[in-house]
Amino acid sequence: MRAILLDIEGTTTPIEFVQQVLFPYARARVHDYLAQHADDPAVRADIALLRAEHAAESPRSSDVPPWDPEAYVYWLMDRDRKSTGLKSLQGRIWEAGYQAGELKGKGEVYPDVRPALERWRTAGKQIAIFSSGSVQAQRNLFANTTAGDLSPLLSGYFDTTTGPKKEAGSYRKIAAALGRRPADVLFVSDVAAELDAARAAGMRTALCVRGHDHPHDSPTDHPRIRSFVELA
Numbered sequence: 492m493r494a495i496l497l498d499i500e501g502t503t504t505p506i507e508f509v510q511q512v513l514f515p516y517a518r519a520r521v522h523d524y525l526a527q528h529a530d531d532p533a534v535r536a537d538i539a540l541l542r543a544e545h546a547a548e549s550p551r552s553s554d555v556p557p558w559d560p561e562a563y564v565y566w567l568m569d570r571d572r573k574s575t576g577l578k579s580l581q582g583r584i585w586e587a588g589y590q591a592g593e594l595k596g597k598g599e600v601y602p603d604v605r606p607a608l609e610r611w612r613t614a615g616k617q618i619a620i621f622s623s624g625s626v627q628a629q630r631n632l633f634a635n636t637t638a639g640d641l642s643p644l645l646s647g648y649f650d651t652t653t654g655p656k657k658e659a660g661s662y663r664k665i666a667a668a669l670g671r672r673p674a675d676v677l678f679v680s681d682v683a684a685e686l687d688a689a690r691a692a693g694m695r696t697a698l699c700v701r702g703h704d705h706p707h708d709s710p711t712d713h714p715r716i717r718s719f720v721e722l723a
Contacts, residue, residue: 492695492723493675494617494646496665498656499624499632501681502699508599514568516588517581521564524584534583540576573623575651582628589631598636601701605638607719612644617669619647621661621678626650656685662692679722683711697722 500509528534538560545563548555556562567577588594611618620629626648633641647669654661666673673693680686686696690713698713716722 492616492677494619494666494669494671494677495611495722496619496621496649496662496669496676496678496689496694498678498680498682498685498699499620499622499629501701502679503600503604503620504632505599505601505701512597512599513581513585513594516594517584518565518568520584520587521580522561524580524587525561528583534580537576537580537583540579541574544574544576573651573656575625578623578625578628578650582625582631585628586631589635594631595635596637598632600636600638600641601718602638603719605636605641605644607722608641608644611722617646617671618644619649619665619669620645621649621653621656621665623651623656626652656682657688659688659691662689662694666692666694677722679716679719683713686711686713 497503500506525534525538541560541563542558545555545558554566556566564577564580567574585594608618620633622629624632629648629650630642633645649661649665649668653664653668662676662678663673666676669676674695677695677697678686678689679697679699680689681699681701683698686698690696696713698711698715700715700717702717
C-alpha cells in the first residue's frame with residue numbers, strides 16, 4: 492500500500508459536524524452570498540452549472556421548482572444531492588466563513604486522524620481526499636481543523652469533477668493522478684457502494700465504521716475498521 496485515499500464525512504469527520512454545522516452555515520447565507528457576488532465570474536460559473544443541472548433534472552422530477560438559482564439550491568440541499576454546482580457554491584460560502592474567522596479552527600476530525608496522517612506520511616505514503624464536497628471546501632476544512640492545519644500532510648484532493656463516487660472510472664482517474672497503480676491505493680470510506688466502485692477499479696478498500704455515527708449497516712464483504720489505528 493503506497494497511497495491512502497480517504498472519504499471525509501463519517502471517515503475523517505463526524506457526520507454531525509457536516510450536517511449540523513457546515514450545511515446550516517451555508518444554507519443561512521445562500522441568499523446574501525448570491526446577491527453580493529452576482530457579478531463574480533466564479534459564482535456566475537456555478538450558477539450556469541446549476542442551470543444546466545436544473546434543465547436535466549426538470550423532466551425527471553415533478554417537484555423541481557421553476558428555474559431560480561436560490562430556490563433550486565434550497566431544493567438540492569433539502570434532498571442532500573451531490574450536485575457539483577451546489578458543492579462548489581457551498582465551498583465558496585464556507586471559504587468566506589473561514590476568511591471571516593467564523594469557521595476557522597472549527598473543522599472537526601476524529602482524534603485518531605492527525606496521528607494516523609503523521610504516521611502514514613512518515614512511512615512515505617501518499618494521502619489524498621475524495622469527497623463530494625468541492626476541492627476548495629476540502630482544502631479549507633483540513634487547513635482549519637480542531638487538530639490544527641492538516642494540509643501539509645495531504646498530497647491531493649479530488650471531488651466530483653473527477654467523477655461520481657460510485658463509479659469505478661473515478662477511482663482509476665485518481666490512481667493515475669497520484670501516479671499509482673490502483674492496486675497500490677487503499678480507499679477508506681463509510682459508504683459500501685463507494686468501496687464497491689473503488690474495488691472494481693482495482694483498489695484495496697476498508698469500510699470505516701465509527702460506532703453510532705455509522706449509518707450503513709447493510710452486509711458487505713469489505714474489511715471493517717473502527718479507527719485509523721487499525722491501518723498500517
